[in-house]
Amino acid sequence: xxxxxxxxxxxxxxxxxxxxxxxxxxxxxxxxxxxxxxxxxxxxxxxxxxxxxxxxxxxxxxxxxxxxxxxxxxxxxxxxxxxxxxxxxxxxxxxxxxxxxxxxxxxxxxxxxxxxxxxxxxxxxxxxxxxxxxxxxxxxxxxxxxxxxxxxxxxxxxxxxxxxxxxxxxxxxxxxxxxxxxxxxxxxxxx
Amino acid sequence: xxxxxxxxxxxxxxxxxxxxxxxxxxxxxxxxxxxxxxxxxxxxxxxxxxxxxxxxxxxxxxxxxxxxxxxxxxxxxxxxxxxxxxxxxxxxxxxxxxxxxxxxxxxxxxxxxxxxxxxxxxxxxxxxxxxxxxxxxxxxxxxxxxxxxxxxxxxxxxxxxxxxxxxxxxxxxxxxxxxxxxxxxxxxxxxxxxxxxxxxxxxxxxxxxxxxxxxxxxxxxxxxxxxxxxxxxxxxxxxxxxxxxxxxxxxxxxxxxxxxxxxxxxxxxxxxxxxxxxxxxxxxxxxxxxxxxxxxxxxxxxxxxxxxxxxx
Numbered sequence: 265x266x267x268x269x270x271x272x273x274x275x276x277x278x279x280x281x282x283x284x285x286x287x288x289x290x291x292x293x294x295x296x297x298x299x300x301x302x303x304x305x306x307x308x309x310x311x312x313x314x315x316x317x318x319x320x321x322x323x324x325x326x327x328x329x330x331x332x333x334x335x336x337x338x339x340x341x342x343x344x345x346x347x348x349x350x351x352x353x354x355x356x357x358x359x360x361x362x363x364x365x366x367x368x369x370x371x372x373x374x375x376x377x378x379x380x381x382x383x384x385x386x387x388x389x390x391x392x393x394x395x396x397x398x399x400x401x402x403x404x405x406x407x408x409x410x411x412x413x414x415x416x417x418x419x420x421x422x423x424x425x426x427x428x429x430x431x432x433x434x435x436x437x438x439x440x441x442x443x444x445x446x447x448x449x450x451x452x453x454x455x
Numbered sequence: 456x457x458x459x460x461x462x463x464x465x466x467x468x469x470x471x472x473x474x475x476x477x478x479x480x481x482x483x484x485x486x487x488x489x490x491x492x493x494x495x496x497x498x499x500x501x502x503x504x505x506x507x508x509x510x511x512x513x514x515x516x517x518x519x520x521x522x523x524x525x526x527x528x529x530x531x532x533x534x535x536x537x538x539x540x541x542x543x544x545x546x547x548x549x550x551x552x553x554x555x556x557x558x559x560x561x562x563x564x565x566x567x568x569x570x571x572x573x574x575x576x577x578x579x580x581x582x583x584x585x586x587x588x589x590x591x592x593x594x595x596x597x598x599x600x601x602x603x604x605x606x607x608x609x610x611x612x613x614x615x616x617x618x619x620x621x622x623x624x625x626x627x628x629x630x631x632x633x634x635x636x637x638x639x640x641x642x643x644x645x646x647x648x649x650x651x652x653x654x655x656x657x658x659x660x661x662x663x664x665x666x667x668x669x670x671x672x673x674x675x676x677x678x679x680x681x682x683x684x685x686x687x688x689x690x691x692x693x694x695x696x697x698x699x700x701x702x703x704x705x706x707x708x709x710x711x712x713x714x715x716x717x718x719x720x721x722x723x724x725x726x727x728x729x730x731x732x733x734x735x736x737x738x739x740x741x742x743x744x745x746x747x748x749x750x751x752x753x754x755x756x757x758x759x760x761x762x763x764x765x766x767x
Binding site for chain 1: 509521
């Protein structure tokens with residue numbers, strides 16, 4: 265699947281990403297939780313990478329980042345760069361380890377949020393933004409990561425629901441599904 | 456095949472990263488009216504109607520979250536307000552108590568102008584009251600250690616309150632003027648006619664000034680004050696202490712009597728003063744005599760003692 269994307273998946277991904285970005289800009293950005301705003305876009309990119317692989321993850325990260333930068337009149341390329349790396353690394357995690365634990369999305373979401381917040385700050389500092397490194401910045405990064413971690417599981421469920429049907433059948437997952445399926449007859453019991 | 460996939464993957468990543476860096480560099484380096492800024496503005500012009508639409512469509516969702524947030528915030532504010540109200544209420548109560556104490560002290564200060572300062576006044580606070588309707592005693596927080604002795608007169612800013620009945624090292628029991636055993640030598644206004652002021656039977660808030668000479672012409676509303684003398688000589692109470700006001704006059708054959716309402720609000724006593732007197736003085740002698748009485752003998756009032764047992 266790496267690199268190859270069906271048109272169904274591309275369409276689903278584009279629509280879902282658009283909805284998430286609009287939801288982020290229109291709703292989530294205006295609802296501070298514990299004084300910080302959640303960032304669904306970084307979660308989206310991370311989970312797309314985790315589901316679809318590194319190339320699609322990176323491409324999705326770039327596109328979503330570019331869209332966010334354009335829509336919010338931010339420095340063009342900043343979010344794209346951070347999201348590209350996040351999408352790629354999450355995709356590589358899937359390709360190398362294929363973690364199946366239930367808490368994987370939680371950990372990946374937390375890591376992606378932390379990296380994105382830290383990445384923004386680093387690049388902004390490198391670009392010479394006049395902001396002192398303070399406890400407030402650290403607090404925002406930590407709290408932002410916590411809030412995103414809380415939202416990681418629901419976001420993972422949504423992403424999977426939106427994209428799963430567009431994904432090509434994975435033989436390993438098919439085998440796992442068959443093992444866990446309780447209904448139906450075992451081949452041994454067939455007449 | 457694997458190498459090709461790896462190469463393609465790396466190429467995609469490299470391309471996107473380089474593209475991002477190029478965008479970043481170009482955008483950061485160009486003027487605000489540069490090409491990338493213009494593209495951004497054009498994009499915003501296209502997307503903003505969509506954003507507006509999305510904002511409007513998502514407003515109920517935002518309102519819902521806002522409602523939850525506001526409810527939580529309001530709950531926090533309510534708790535804070537309740538805490539603040541409690542604090543202010545405590546401060547108000549303390550303030551009112553202080554004000555009340557101040558008023559009483561001020562009244563006592565004015566009373567001092569009558570000459571009670573010669574009797575070594577000791578200021579005390581009422582710390583215990585008999586809760587019964589017919590209550591006639593209060594406990595104060597000054598005792599022997601402050602120089603308080605038995606039969607010492609007790610006053611407050613309004614006038615005579617009672618006398619010390621029992622005394623401990625740091626406290627004393629005060630019989631109020633409505634106590635049945637009390638008797639105070641008193642006179643009406645500036646007249647020389649003196650009588651004995653005692654509690655009126657059956658009315659805990661009223662006093663009866665009796666044994667006034669038949670020639671006395673008392674009027675309702677006149678003030679009743681301590682006379683400072685008894686038939687046998689000096690009274691326990693300094694002369695001129697306000698006690699109450701005449702409310703009605705009773706016509707009797709040989710003597711006259713008047714009903715008196717005390718000035719002091721005996722149900723709301725806060726700060727009082729005990730008029731202690733030095734050793735060797737008459738009140739002090741009376742006190743010693745009262746304590747030397749055998750146990751079980753009914754207590755006599757100071758004035759009765761003065762008139763029956765102590766001469767001069």
